[in-house]
Amino acid sequence: MECKTIDEVINTLNIIVEDCKTNNCPLGFFAVLYRKVTIKVKEGINNNRFEDNLRMEKLDVFFANRYIKAYFDYKNKKIISKSWKVPFDAKSKDNYIVLQHLLMGINAHINLDLGIATINTIDINPLDGIKNDFNHINNLLSDMTDEVKKNMGSISPVFGILMPLAKQWDDKLIQFSITTARDGAWEFAKCLNDDKNNNEKIIVERDQIIGKLGTNLISPVRTLQWILNTIRFFESKSISAKIEILENKMQAA
Numbered sequence: 001m002e003c004k005t006i007d008e009v010i011n012t013l014n015i016i017v018e019d020c021k022t023n024n025c026p027l028g029f030f031a032v033l034y035r036k037v038t039i040k041v042k043e044g045i046n047n048n049r050f051e052d053n054l055r056m057e058k059l060d061v062f063f064a065n066r067y068i069k070a071y072f073d074y075k076n077k078k079i080i081s082k083s084w085k086v087p088f089d090a091k092s093k094d095n096y097i098v099l100q101h102l103l104m105g106i107n108a109h110i111n112l113d114l115g116i117a118t119i120n121t122i123d124i125n126p127l128d129g130i131k132n133d134f135n136h137i138n139n140l141l142s143d144m145t146d147e148v149k150k151n152m153g154s155i156s157p158v159f160g161i162l163m164p165l166a167k168q169w170d171d172k173l174i175q176f177s178i179t180t181a182r183d184g185a186w187e188f189a190k191c192l193n194d195d196k197n198n199n200e201k202i203i204v205e206r207d208q209i210i211g212k213l214g215t216n217l218i219s220p221v222r223t224l225q226w227i228l229n230t231i232r233f234f235e236s237k238s239i240s241a242k243i244e245i246l247e248n249k250m251q252a253a
Contacts, residue, residue, distance in 0.1 A: 001072050002065055006042050006057050009064040013038060016071060017247070021240040027071070027091050028243040029098050030105030033144055036250040038064060040140045050133050055121060059133065062117035067109055082211030083108035086218075096218055097232045098155055098242060102148065103176050104214050106141065110181040111210040114138075115188035116203065127193045131186070138182040144250070145178060151249040155242050156235040162227045176217065 003009045013035040020028025041060050050056040070084040080088070087104035090096055114134075122130055152159040188206055192199050220228060235242065 001068060003061055003068065006038065006045070006060050009038055009061055009068070010035060010042065012068055013064075016068070017243065021243050024239045025091055026096070026098075026101045026239050027088065027105075028239070029101045029246060030087070030109075031071075032243060032246045032250055033102060033141075033148060034064075034067065034105070034109070036144050037137075037141050040144070041137060044136070044140075050136060052130075052133065055130065056133050056137070059117060059121040059130070059137065062120045063109075063113060063137070066113040066117060067105075070108075081108070081112060081207045083112040083207050083214060086211055086214035090218055095229070095232060097159075097228055097235065098246075099149070099152065099159075100218055100228070102145065103217050106145065106178065107176070107181065107210060107214050107217060110138065110141070110178065110185050111188070111213065112203075112207055114182075114185040115192060115206075118185075118189045119192045119199075122193075127189060134186065134189075135182065138178060138185075142178040142182075148246065148249065154245050154249065155237070156231045158234045159231050162231055 001012060003012055013031055016031045017028050017035060019025070020031060038060065041056065044050055045053045045057055067084075070080045070088070073080050074084065074088045087101065087108060090101065090104060114137075118127070118130060118134055188202075191202055195202065237245070
């Protein structure tokens with residue numbers, strides 16, 4: 001299911017969200033977030049907010065297609081990247097909080113997919129020419145993720161009380177930063193751009209690293225796990241209900 005336009009991307013993300021609600025699947029958390037980011041990109045294109053609006057749509061579509069392909073390939077039991085296999089496999093376990101599902105998706109999508117999509121977008125043009133729009137799409141994702149965090153109390157009433165306590169631990173889950181991921185994705189894109197003959201090898205190596213980081217996001221230190229378990233305990237609603245809560249919060253953002 002390969003999209004050609006940003007409207008097709010949004011329609012496909014709608015299908016994924018509804019599929020996840022129907023099947024009570026936590027992969028819908030990231031899909032809701034990503035759909036909102038895509039809608040914001042479309043609004044920016046329509047209002048000429050980017051340096052090159054046509055190129056931004058091209059980047060958005062290349063970027064989204066990597067996630068969409070991984071999602072449907074996984075459903076059809078095809079081989080996918082390790083970076084995406086980690087969050088997709090996590091759907092079958094019920095001990096992760098919503099934030100962990102979101103960060104696993106963000107990890108795979110920015111740290112692996114964005115660099116590849118960027119290189120596909122520029123083709124033979126200079127990489128530096130796309131950097132501002134590259135940063136813009138990351139800023140949108142960061143802003144929407146912050147919005148979700150602000151409203152996480154609607155899903156778990158103890159989230160706002162317990163998560164600040166978790167900041168004392170030097171753990172990948174707590175230290176995960178979209179800004180850091182963005183900078184790493186740019187360096188990854190530069191590596192791909194500078195060594196086009198070895199792109200396949202570079203991507204495989206990168207995938208292994210990002211897959212391990214995804215695993216770390218769901219393997220916190222024991223004391224932090226106690227906090228996460230408590231937050232998860234108070235996420236009393238069904239997964240489909242939590243997806244709908246996120247949808248309502250994202251619509252208002």
